[in-house]
Amino acid sequence: MHKLLTRQPGLKMLLLGNEAIARGGLEAGVAVSTTYPGTPSSEISSNFFQISQESKLYFEYSTNEKVALEVAAAAANSGVRSMCIMKHVGMNVAADALLTLAYVGVRGGLVILTADDPFMFSSQNEQDNRFYSKLAGLPMMEPSSAQEAKDMLRDAFDLSEELQLPVIFRTTTRINHSSEIVSLGELRDPKTTGDFVKDPFNYVTVPAVSRNLHAKLLEKLDKAETLSENSKYNMIAGKGSWGIICNGVSYNYVCDGIKELGIQNSTRILRVGFSHPMPRILIRTFLEECEKVLIVEEGEPYMEETVKAFAQEAGLTLSIGGKGDGCLSRLYEYDPAQVRESLGEYFGVDYAPRDGIDLSDVPEIPQRPPSLCAGCSHRATFYAVNKAAEGMDTICPTDIGCYTLGFLPPLSTGDFLICMGSSVGTSCGFSKVSDKKVISFIGDSTFFHTGIPGLVNAVFNSHNFTLVILDNGITAMTGHQPHPGVDMKAMNFEGYGQVSIEDVVKAVGVKHVSVIRPYRVKKSVDTIKEALMYKGVSVVISQEPCMLFAKALKKPRRKPFFVSDKCKGDKDCINDLACPAFYIRKNRVYIDPVLCSGCSVCAQICPEHAILPLKDKA
Amino acid sequence: MKPTRLIIVAVGGQGNLLASRVIGEAALMADVPVRMSEIHGMAQRGGVVESSIVFGDAQSTIISDGEADVLVGFEPSETLRALNKCHPGTVVISNLAPLSPFTVTVGNGIYPELKVIQSLIRSKTAKLIAFNAESMAREAGNILSVNMVLLGALIQTGKIPLTRETVKEAIRTKTKKVFVETNLKAFELGFSTADSMA
Ligand code: SF4
Ligand code: SF4
Numbered sequence: 001m002h003k004l005l006t007r008q009p010g011l012k013m014l015l016l017g018n019e020a021i022a023r024g025g026l027e028a029g030v031a032v033s034t035t036y037p038g039t040p041s042s043e044i045s046s047n048f049f050q051i052s053q054e055s056k057l058y059f060e061y062s063t064n065e066k067v068a069l070e071v072a073a074a075a076a077n078s079g080v081r082s083m084c085i086m087k088h089v090g091m092n093v094a095a096d097a098l099l100t101l102a103y104v105g106v107r108g109g110l111v112i113l114t115a116d117d118p119f120m121f122s123s124q125n126e127q128d129n130r131f132y133s134k135l136a137g138l139p140m141m142e143p144s145s146a147q148e149a150k151d152m153l154r155d156a157f158d159l160s161e162e163l164q165l166p167v168i169f170r171t172t173t174r175i176n177h178s179s180e181i182v183s184l185g186e187l188r189d190p191k192t193t194g195d196f197v198k199d200p201f202n203y204v205t206v207p208a209v210s211r212n213l214h215a216k217l218l219e220k221l222d223k224a225e226t227l228s229e230n231s232k233y234n235m236i237a238g239k240g241s242w243g244i245i246c247n248g249v250s251y252n253y254v255c256d257g258i259k260e261l262g263i264q265n266s267t268r269i270l271r272v273g274f275s276h277p278m279p280r281i282l283i284r285t286f287l288e289e290c291e292k293v294l295i296v297e298e299g300e301p302y303m304e305e306t307v308k309a310f311a312q313e314a315g316l317t318l319s320i321g322g323k324g325d326g327c328l329s330r331l332y333e334y335d336p337a338q339v340r341e342s343l344g345e346y347f348g349v350d351y352a353p354r355d356g357i358d359l360s361d362v363p364e365i366p367q368r369p370p371s372l373c374a375g376c377s378h379r380a381t382f383y384a385v386n387k388a389a390e391g392m393d394t395i396c397p398t399d400i401g402c403y404t405l406g407f408l409p410p411l412s413t414g415d416f417l418i419c420m421g422s423s424v425g426t427s428c429g430f431s432k433v434s435d436k437k438v439i440s441f442i443g444d445s446t447f448f449h450t451g452i453p454g455l456v457n458a459v460f461n462s463h464n465f466t467l468v469i470l471d472n473g474i475t476a477m478t479g480h481q482p483h484p485g486v487d488m489k490a491m492n493f494e495g496y497g498q499v500s501i502e503d504v505v506k507a508v509g510v511k512h513v514s515v516i517r518p519y520r521v522k523k524s525v526d527t528i529k530e531a532l533m534y535k536g537v538s539v540v541i542s543q544e545p546c547m548l549f550a551k552a553l554k555k556p557r558r559k560p561f562f563v564s565d566k567c568k569g570d571k572d573c574i575n576d577l578a579c580p581a582f583y584i585r586k587n588r589v590y591i592d593p594v595l596c597s598g599c600s601v602c603a604q605i606c607p608e609h610a611i612l613p614l615k616d617k618a
Numbered sequence: 619m620k621p622t623r624l625i626i627v628a629v630g631g632q633g634n635l636l637a638s639r640v641i642g643e644a645a646l647m648a649d650v651p652v653r654m655s656e657i658h659g660m661a662q663r664g665g666v667v668e669s670s671i672v673f674g675d676a677q678s679t680i681i682s683d684g685e686a687d688v689l690v691g692f693e694p695s696e697t698l699r700a701l702n703k704c705h706p707g708t709v710v711i712s713n714l715a716p717l718s719p720f721t722v723t724v725g726n727g728i729y730p731e732l733k734v735i736q737s738l739i740r741s742k743t744a745k746l747i748a749f750n751a752e753s754m755a756r757e758a759g760n761i762l763s764v765n766m767v768l769l770g771a772l773i774q775t776g777k778i779p780l781t782r783e784t785v786k787e788a789i790r791t792k793t794k795k796v797f798v799e800t801n802l803k804a805f806e807l808g809f810s811t812a813d814s815m816a
Contacts (some may be wrong), residue, residue, distance in 0.1 A: 012646060013646075014642045014643055014645075014646050014652075176681075178653060178655040178679035179654045179655075179656075180652070180653045181645075213629065249679075255677045299777075335680055335681075336680065337682030337684070338682065354684065354705050356706060357701065357743070359742075362698065364726065364727065365730060366695070366718075366719050366721045366722050366727030366729060367719065368721070373663060410724075413723070510670055574723060582720075583723050584723055
């Protein structure tokens with residue numbers, strides 16, 4: 001049995017934030033869950049996926065966040081508790097659905113989880129999704145710990161049903177990826193079927209209907225504000241006259257900080273956990289009781305702007321600090337020492353930090369950036385494309401996945417990236433205004449996510465570029481989730497269809513479509529060359545399973561390779577391919593047999609034919 | 619309970635996350651307050667994995683620069699890189715088997731000498747326990763049990779509020795059955811090595 005299905009209320013477990021969130025969903029009796037995988041939210045989904053195999057929970061990996069939200073919205077409007085999970089940038093994709101869903105509302109509880117990523121540990125930006133709650137007019141909750149995330153999520157479903165609105169549940173990486181001891185609650189049996197009651201004048205958002213619905217939404221928001229005023233998640237601790245308003249993980253840093261500064265008795269903390277609408281009266285009263293207030297929140301001055309507006313309304317002139325005066329940053333994530341320092345500085349508390357150590361004589365340590373795995377099929381494809389495009393002036397828009405790492409030298413196959421699917425759309429623009437050959441790269445999962453509309457556009461508007469679709473049969477980067485192109489039967493999952501990328505590309509109207517097996521280097525180079533010559537839109541589909549996933553599935557391993565004495569030290573293998581299985585000792589090139597996955601690409605490109613499979617060594 | 623802060627750094631694939639989980643489970647068994655955080659964005663692609671573990675009365679799950687009381691490094695150059703997390707009273711435990719980053723292979727950077735790494739750490743912190751954990755893992759029967767070897771050494775220092783028995787119990791109940799025996803052996807080897815160096 002999956003550990004999160006344990007029926008023992010009160011039992012304590014060591015849970016990752018994302019596990020605690022999944023458990024919270026189960027304790028709320030969530031019946032339908034949908035997602036597009038994205039770090040830092042991925043483990044919520046992978047747990048739901050496993051749990052759905054052995055419980056009544058329905059879970060799906062949807063093609064993108066917009067679709068995921070639409071699926072969940074329909075289920076919720078049929079009275080079934082639903083949850084939609086995404087990383088922060090996924091919310092941009094779902095936003096079209098979100099903003100009008102706010103008008104329509106829900107009947108069964110719907111919680112939309114957005115996992116923000118301050119510092120961009122694994123994201124292209126660090127947008128602060130709290131503004132979505134303002135933009136859409138939806139209630140929002142933000143936990144400060146794993147235990148609270150679990151309990152709060154349960155309450156978020158009740159709140160959603162009480163207000164008949166989706167609730168935005170906002171976490172940050174340090175909530176998702178921190179573990180702590182969590183005490184379990186009661187599991188609730190999910191109600192898995194519902195009924196949709198026709199009511200087109202409330203559900204079909206033509207202008208006349210939406211005009212009414214917007215007014216209704218504002219009424220619901222008034223009610224939400226009252227609930228926020230009285231929510232246990234907006235809590236005040238301490239009686240001092242130095243006020244601190246904080247949220248999420250910043251609350252923990254504040255609690256530790258005031259202890260270390262020894263100012264518990266002088267401070268008063270308002271932790272905002274129900275953060276949209278903000279509790280107006282509670283905050284005003286709080287401000288009235290303080291001499292000065294510091295607002296500690298990662299990201300944008302979301303609370304700060306609101307608190308300052310409340311103070312203005314109430315005619316309060318106390319000093320309210322935050323980001324504006326350069327005290328705290330809008331950049332990256334916070335850490336405990338940084339928050340402690342800001343508190344000390346703002347409230348004028350002396351604090352002698354512990355002695356540091358002098359690092360000035362530490363030599364530069366070679367960097368260890370992540371790289372494509374040894375034998376990753378993407379490396380082989382990039383190599384072949386580079387060979388095929390030799391001598392050409394190129395622009396290479398790329399996309400989001402492991403293969404983004406191809407932008408690093410020596411592969412250097414990535415020139416432009418803004419979001420999921422942007423490789424295809426931007427290729428249209430680049431090829432229109434430039435004479436350079438545009439070659440773009442997109443992964444299989446990303447192609448389904450948002451690549452298809454760009455390709456349709458390219459065919460319709462007669463653009464001119466080559467799109468290489470890197471089909472490795474899985475969503476690799478986020479931890480190997482399936483996507484619509486995956487053969488689920490082969491992985492022993494029943495009840496799935498399968499969409500062929502090649503069929504889609506042809507159906508869309510692309511006239512030049514070729515398929516390569518990237519481990520066959522020469523053949524791949526020749527095929528790509530042909531595609532590059534084609535005037536118009538050509539697509540090359542590069543098919544080879546993700547090496548790491550194949551290993552995880554315990555697929556039979558290929559024999560590793562070794563560098564024989566024929567090697568003359570040209571180092572083409574290292575300079576052009578950069579497979580991390582290579583290393584140099586005393587000026588001789590070696591292959592680490594543990595890392596080498598036997599893809600044979602290096603052996604095919606070695607001018608001396610010095611690289612041989614290990615079995616031939618004897 | 620006064621907070622104790624532990625940082626573990628490793629290269630993706632070295633089993634740092636399992637070591638952290640064993641520590642967390644042991645803390646749960648022993649009723650020691652524990653919070654931990656991990657960054658494993660692209661760990662599988664050979665990058666650096668860092669876990670922070672905070673015992674005692676603190677709410678933060680991460681550790682600021684200069685505030686780790688104990689540092690465990692699974693790879694010598696990574697131990698050195700994490701020195702910014704330490705203070706003069708920090709106890710450092712490091713594996714001495716290097717995993718040369720690919721940047722060195724392509725000629726971008728020079729791997730620092732092991733002797734230099736050790737003397738730098740030793741001169742700036744309270745104590746360094748350094749040995750080749752890889753050969754010990756091999757001795758225990760599984761090269762992948764480097765994490766358990768270093769865990770053994772960590773527990774021997776007495777710097778974190780967990781006993782040898784509790785951690786062994788956590789290994790017994792929370793690691794894969796087929797590996798329990800080698801894991802325990804690796805743990806004991808690490809423990810006695812640190813003991814002999816004390
Ligand atoms: S996980 Fe798969 S796709 Fe990603 S770098 Fe490794 S082999 Fe390549
Ligand atoms: S065969 Fe060559 S390129 Fe492929 S994984 Fe092994 S060393 Fe790397």
